[in-house]
Amino acid sequence: MKATKLVGATALALLSATAAVSAQQCNAAGTVATGGSASAGGTSASSVGTAGVCQTDDGTTLSIGSGGSAASDDGKAMSKTHVNGNDDKLKAQTNAQAVDKGTFSKSRTKTSTDGQALQSTTRTMSHVPGQKPVKSTTDQKIILPQQ
Template sequence: MRIVFLSTAVSLLLGLGPSPLLAQSAGTVGSGGTAAADGTTATTLGTGGAATDADGSYTGSIASGGSAATEDGKAKSQTKIIENPNMLQGNSKAMAHDSGTFSKSMTKTRVKGGDLSSRTKTMSHVPGEKPVKDTTTVETQLPQ
């Protein structure tokens, strides 16, 4: 009982909402990835969570971010968080390029009711070589 009280107090102080220890059902999801090629690198990640308590109250959270770097070329990253009454969504993109060499990563994370998903796509390319691609997809649903 004491641990639950401390967890709830810390969660409320940090603005995180009810403690998952008090949740009727809870779930988390996340993905991330890095692409790198000849002095370029790009990384993105996203996480999301949702919980319902015994009264049916719903709480959701989302976080997303990314970064890119290069020795001599250009690098950029951007993150958008979309919030509406039906859904939370985070989109992060990062890309670094130097001449024809580039690395890019994109992560899209979504919390919509009891459905949680996160997908990361990465790609790097060096001129004259085959591009290296990868996709990671994670999906889950809150237990009923």
């Protein structure tokens, strides 16, 4: 029986430009999310990212989350997530990769929001030596209406 190596990473951040208040309806709101997975041979990798914005009369609330995992039967697997937040911007990036000799799978998701726009992009790729790589890109972007 083979032991499969599995690695995972997740991160979540919330940034609020106002103090805690009772629930209000958003004047403008939006969410984006992308994700993807790739596999080849005994390797697989996946990643996902999501972001949300709610604009009220009292301010703007932002949220972001990202995560991923990778697995390999006989090779190496890694997954890492990094989240940055400052003022009114949030960014997250997840990279996941599995390698077994020349065969590999990888997935990367970048997600961001600045309170006015939200964007998430996921790119995946898998490759077996001697064959053409399989690639995929998923992109989603939303621009909120001006207040």
